[in-house]
Amino acid sequence: MRIATWNVNSITARLDRVTGWCQVHAPDVVALQELKCTDDAFPTMPIAAAGYQVATLGTGRWNGVAVMSRVGLDAITYGLTQQPQYDGVDEPRAIGATCDGVRIWSVYVPNGREVDHDHFAYKLHWLAALRDTIAAELASNPDRPLAVIGDFNVAPTDDDVWDIAKFDGATHVTAAERSALAQLRDIGLVDVAPRALKGAPYTFWDYRAAAFGRGWGMRIDLVYANAPFAARVTDCWIDREERKGKGASDHAPVVVDLNSTSTE
DNA sequence: ATGCCCTATGATATAGGA
Secondary structure, eight states, rough: EEEEEEEEETTTTTTTHHHHHEEEEEOOOEEOHHHHHHHHTHHHHHHHHHEEEEOOOOOSSOOEEEESSSSSOEEEEOOOOOOOOTTTTTTEEEEEEEETTEEEEEEEEEOOOSSHHHHHHHHHHHHHHHHHHHHHHHHHTTOOOEEHHHHHOOOGGGBBSSSSEEEEEOOSSSHHHHHHHHHHHHTTTOOOOOOSSSSSSSOOOOOOGEEEEHEEEEEOOOEEEOOOHHHHHEEEEEEEGGSTTTOOOOOOOOEEEOOTTOOO
16 A cells, blocks of 8 residues: 655646656655645545545645545544644644554645744644544554655754754744644654655755755654554655655655565 | 745735745
8 A cells, every 4th residue: 555645835836746656656645735726626526536435624725634545435534633823723634534544644734834933832722632533543552554744844853954953943943833732642653754865855845945955854744653553564665766856845745655465 | 946925905005924
């Protein structure tokens, strides 16, 4: 079973890239982030033509998440339990679905903007709500494979950015954000380490300053898996090829391959 | 080395990205 996560930075702008990538790599499940469109505007028909059912949560120009699946799409959950609002708005940043017995959460964690910004406090609250939501699912269904995948907007370690000295005082690398990730791991999730096909294992390169060509990347798109999921992982890798060329998202897909349970 | 930004919007600038 092949599962991918990809911040596409607009599904309508990236539609041909997404369907083309699916043709080449044949994922069974794809978690999308930053749809930047409403549910009504989501290109459901082209995605269906590519062979995928899809569950979406999108409200417009910002945020938006989805799960695409060609192996079933059940028990869809929209948003987190007690998800905090930002500026009075329930933002579309999390969607859960069960695909062939595997529980998948596609998440787009708030950016935080600046450490002294309201958005940063919102980011930490949002991560706490994510922890609580997933902890409840793990408690009620401990043997079911589960993974939270998506754009976490946190680099877990200093090695996950191209130059930690450049991040002094910046978001994405603070102790508070990394502590929130640690609390997520404490409920029984592990960070499934991706294999870089070339260079460092980054998943994001800013559009500005030719960051990709310079290797100025970050690993912020993560696979957080429970033990039953992690036990089935045969490979995890980052498709940096997809970051190249005109019309690329600023994030590369992260792919995780699982073995089958048919021999059990 | 895959190049000095990209996207959506009540657009002709702006917010947001990280």
